[in-house]
Amino acid sequence: xxxxxxxxxxxxTGPDSHASEYIAxxxxxxxxxxxxxxxxxxxxxxxxxxxDDIFALAAELHxxxxxxxxxxxxxxxxxxxxxxxxxxTLADKVDSVKNRx
Amino acid sequence: xxxxxxxxxxxxTGPDSHASEYIAxxxxxxxxxxxxxxxxxxxxxxxxxxxDDIFALAAELHxxxxxxxxxxxxxxxxxxxxxxxxxxTLADKVDSVKNRx
Amino acid sequence: xxxxxxxxxxxxTGPDSHASEYIAxxxxxxxxxxxxxxxxxxxxxxxxxxxDDIFALAAELHxxxxxxxxxxxxxxxxxxxxxxxxxxTLADKVDSVKNRx
Amino acid sequence: xxxxxxxxxxxxTGPDSHASEYIAxxxxxxxxxxxxxxxxxxxxxxxxxxxDDIFALAAELHxxxxxxxxxxxxxxxxxxxxxxxxxxTLADKVDSVKNRx
Numbered sequence: 082x083x084x085x086x087x088x089x090x091x092x093x094t095g096p097d098s099h100a101s102e103y104i105a106x107x108x109x110x111x112x113x114x115x116x117x118x119x120x121x122x123x124x125x126x127x128x129x130x131x132x133d134d135i136f137a138l139a140a141e142l143h144x145x146x147x148x149x150x151x152x153x154x155x156x157x158x159x160x161x162x163x164x165x166x167x168x169x170t171l172a173d174k175v176d177s178v179k180n181r182x
Numbered sequence: 183x184x185x186x187x188x189x190x191x192x193x194x195t196g197p198d199s200h201a202s203e204y205i206a207x208x209x210x211x212x213x214x215x216x217x218x219x220x221x222x223x224x225x226x227x228x229x230x231x232x233x234d235d236i237f238a239l240a241a242e243l244h245x246x247x248x249x250x251x252x253x254x255x256x257x258x259x260x261x262x263x264x265x266x267x268x269x270x271t272l273a274d275k276v277d278s279v280k281n282r283x
Numbered sequence: 284x285x286x287x288x289x290x291x292x293x294x295x296t297g298p299d300s301h302a303s304e305y306i307a308x309x310x311x312x313x314x315x316x317x318x319x320x321x322x323x324x325x326x327x328x329x330x331x332x333x334x335d336d337i338f339a340l341a342a343e344l345h346x347x348x349x350x351x352x353x354x355x356x357x358x359x360x361x362x363x364x365x366x367x368x369x370x371x372t373l374a375d376k377v378d379s380v381k382n383r384x
Numbered sequence: 385x386x387x388x389x390x391x392x393x394x395x396x397t398g399p400d401s402h403a404s405e406y407i408a409x410x411x412x413x414x415x416x417x418x419x420x421x422x423x424x425x426x427x428x429x430x431x432x433x434x435x436d437d438i439f440a441l442a443a444e445l446h447x448x449x450x451x452x453x454x455x456x457x458x459x460x461x462x463x464x465x466x467x468x469x470x471x472x473t474l475a476d477k478v479d480s481v482k483n484r485x
Contacts, residue, residue, distance in 0.1 A: 084224055084225060086187070086225035092395060093398060093399050093401055094398075095399070096455055121280075122223050123228050123272025124228050125187065132342060133342050154366070156362045157260060157360070158359070158362075160345065160357070160358045162349075170224075180202075181203065182206055193296070194300055197295050197354055233447070237443035241440070254467060255465045256292060259460070259463075265450055265455060265457070310485060323482075324423075325475065326430050329425060329426050359462060361460060363427065376426045380411060
């Protein structure tokens, strides 16, 4: 299992635009599938699933702002794939740090 | 105020290494300062403060794994600076999405 | 057409490891396909193609270090998709800046 | 010495905006300093220097779009710091891959 973080940014949207509009729609798309677990945070959305499923999902989510009229979309993604410790979840990663504090 | 996300990765650390060791030390450094608010999550640490303070802090945090013997450090950072809506916090960004769901 | 940048990092590889080994293999995989144009640079590989093709290719490239024995792989990607100016290439983006200098 | 890659993105700029305007100004600021070497490419600007100098420079460059009237700025940065092989340049990294092809 891999964990990832994705940020999808609308560009050239004008001074009155709100990113929360397309981010809310992205959250609805995430809720409508069950292959990849997800959690919204202040700088993006964390993902948990197979690397293949995460990349395929990212390709779908990247298109969402276009459907809402955004002219240009910029997506930033990072994906951590510890094949040697495949059971590790997002929560495990946080816990393993907190256990050392 | 800006919000940011930072991931600091140790490279060439060997098969038995645990990133949680230096991430825990990074959390202690964050706790020892009060210019930038922070929150650990599964794919990095979210930050909240002025852009200048965040970049200066990032430069300090980036050095922490070296102190613990990591031979090579790779840092990934994204910083969102809405000067037109400067009061926006990490929590505000999440709330503005949730209010649309 | 979209343009993108991908960095694929091997983790827990040991002090004598060389990233150039798996990056060279990634370049060979890129050479063996013709959907996405690519160019190696000092901090990653630039890509040019449809967003769908780029995400699908990223999923394949991400697996390459595992085939060479790397225990953990971390991929960082950014993808710029100007649907309003779809003809823009990587070279166009550089030229449009240089024309202003 | 570290190598890095920085992308500075203007948000809420409107449909007729051109990123090349502020990217050109960023290139002029880079040309006006001599601590950090730089090279523009299609997805960002590669940097080469000490990690401290790169973070300090990033903080300065991040402000440039605001001076040109951009309302919101989003900066993405990655920094590779191989303290165990400190002589490695951007060009060395590309060469070490090409030598294996």
